[in-house]
Amino acid sequence: MKVRLPVRRAILERKTYEPPGEGRSGKLRLDFNENTAGCSPAVLRALAKLTPRLLAMYPEYQQSTKRLARYFGVAPDEILLANGGDDALRVFFDTFVDPAGSILICEPTFPMYRYYAEIVGARVVALRYSMQMQFPLDAALSALRNKPTVMFIANPNNPTGTLLHSSSIQKILRAAPHTAVVIDEAYAEFSGVTVVPWIRRYRNLFVVRTFSKAAGLAGLRLGAVIANQSSLALLQRAMPPFPVNLAALAAAEAAVADRGAIRRYVRGVTETREWFGTQLARISVRTFPSAGNFLLADFGPTGPALFRKLEKQGILLRERSREIAPGFVRITIGTRDEMRRLLCAIEASGYSSRAGKRNN
Numbered sequence: 427m428k429v430r431l432p433v434r435r436a437i438l439e440r441k442t443y444e445p446p447g448e449g450r451s452g453k454l455r456l457d458f459n460e461n462t463a464g465c466s467p468a469v470l471r472a473l474a475k476l477t478p479r480l481l482a483m484y485p486e487y488q489q490s491t492k493r494l495a496r497y498f499g500v501a502p503d504e505i506l507l508a509n510g511g512d513d514a515l516r517v518f519f520d521t522f523v524d525p526a527g528s529i530l531i532c533e534p535t536f537p538m539y540r541y542y543a544e545i546v547g548a549r550v551v552a553l554r555y556s557m558q559m560q561f562p563l564d565a566a567l568s569a570l571r572n573k574p575t576v577m578f579i580a581n582p583n584n585p586t587g588t589l590l591h592s593s594s595i596q597k598i599l600r601a602a603p604h605t606a607v608v609i610d611e612a613y614a615e616f617s618g619v620t621v622v623p624w625i626r627r628y629r630n631l632f633v634v635r636t637f638s639k640a641a642g643l644a645g646l647r648l649g650a651v652i653a654n655q656s657s658l659a660l661l662q663r664a665m666p667p668f669p670v671n672l673a674a675l676a677a678a679e680a681a682v683a684d685r686g687a688i689r690r691y692v693r694g695v696t697e698t699r700e701w702f703g704t705q706l707a708r709i710s711v712r713t714f715p716s717a718g719n720f721l722l723a724d725f726g727p728t729g730p731a732l733f734r735k736l737e738k739q740g741i742l743l744r745e746r747s748r749e750i751a752p753g754f755v756r757i758t759i760g761t762r763d764e765m766r767r768l769l770c771a772i773e774a775s776g777y778s779s780r781a782g783k784r785n786n
């Protein structure tokens with residue numbers, strides 16, 4: 427029997443996705459912007475309270491939604507929970523984007539926006555950050571005149587670490603009456619900046635948040651979309667009945683109840699990020715000002731060889747040579763000890779910033 431499955435054209439035209447996250451266990455994982463210190467012990471206590479009876483039943487969401495909404499300072503009907511930030515982003519495609527639609531992004535940025543658009547077969551309008559990692563605001567405002575279906579902005583942006591000023595976001599929102607504007611605030615706890623309070627003013631504004639970063643729950647998968655109640659109701663129509671698992675809910679509730687732990691972790695990362703940036707400057711490696719739990723660094727043309735060497739030693743960084751220029755890398759900020767280990771490995775590798783100097 428000859429089988430010919432009726433696969434969609436957009437899927438046939440896609441490259442097969444290579445999952446980047448296998449075989450990392452036991453290594454120094456500074457490649458995915460995770461919380462390397464681990465979540466609050468209160469989370470483990472909450473998970474230990476789950477019983478076989480509870481696990482046997484489909485989860486209920488009302489109580490948890492109420493508590494998590496309070497954490498973000500919104501009403502329960504202004505928040506929608508999803509299976510991680512990635513899944514929260516997918517809902518915009520199910521709700522708004524068909525193959526005739528388009529998305530507007532500024533690269534380099536979080537790759538999932540482009541990824542989902544390619545699955546749909548929608549057009550991707552991609553602007554570029556400058557080599558100084560400046561957001562192309564004028565180009566974005568003029569691209570909005572073509573009414574893209576959804577615009578995605580990560581703020582702070584991954585991998586640049588840059589923060590778009592609130593006045594620029596306001597300009598974008600005002601220029602986009604026909605576009606859903608998604609402000610992806612996966613790293614908002616680190617930047618201390620959020621546009622969540624604006625959801626009552628702008629019906630085209632959607633904010634994505636995650637419990638994977640500051641709360642340290644990447645393994646449990648919980649994300650959220652926060653928006654005006656009437657706009658959020660549209661996304662709700664595209665949701666399955668049980669998108670989030672019970673353990674993730676219990677963990678997130680415990681995590682937000684122990685805000686002190688989140689605050690302490692964020693403070694530690696911010697201090698270590700500044701320290702590590704200074705250390706890289708000392709060996710003449712350029713970094714860009716970051717508002718996230720990571721740093722974008724430019725090791726120049728000899729950078730890629732260094733990253734291979736580090737990888738062989740079990741130190742994982744997220745190389746961004748292809749997306750930006752050879753030698754660019756995104757480094758997650760781990761604990762002080764972890765960053766010291768990385769620094770020692772760089773210095774011991776014989777890496778020379780002079781050999782790695784870029785001409786521009």
Ligand SMILES: Cc1ncc(COP(=O)(O)O)c(C=O)c1O
Nearest residue numbers: 510511512536580584612636638
């Ligand atoms: C900008 C941005 N958005 C969303 C996510 C998705 O996070 P998660 O799916 O773990 O919630 C990430 C993860 O790295 C990210 O960097």
